[in-house]
Amino acid sequence: MRRAQHLLESTDRTTRQIHLEVGYRDHGTFAALFTRHFGVRPTDYRAGLRRGTSLSVITRQSPSLGRNGYGGLDQWKGR
Numbered sequence: 001m002r003r004a005q006h007l008l009e010s011t012d013r014t015t016r017q018i019h020l021e022v023g024y025r026d027h028g029t030f031a032a033l034f035t036r037h038f039g040v041r042p043t044d045y046r047a048g049l050r051r052g053t054s055l056s057v058i059t060r061q062s063p064s065l066g067r068n069g070y071g072g073l074d075q076w077k078g079r
Contacts, residue, residue: 008042008045
C-alpha cells in the first residue's frame with residue numbers, strides 16, 4: 001500500500017494503472033484494501049493532494065482512520 005500511496009503522490013497514473021503496477025489484478029480489491037489501510041479511497045487521496053487539503057478533513061467520517069493511526073496528509077508524509 002505504501003508503494004501505491006507513493007505512486008498516487010508522485011505520478012499522474014490512474015488508479016487502474018497503479019493497482020496493476022503494485023500487483024493487484026482486481027481494481028475493486030485494491031481500492032477496498034487501500035481504503036481500509038488509509039481510511040480514504042485512492043481517488044479521494046489523490047484529489048486531496050491536488051487540492052492541498054489535509055486528508056484528515058476528507059476522512060472525518062471514516063471510523064477506521066483512528067484505529068489505523070493515520071492522521072492528516074502531513075503525518076503520512078512524515079512531516
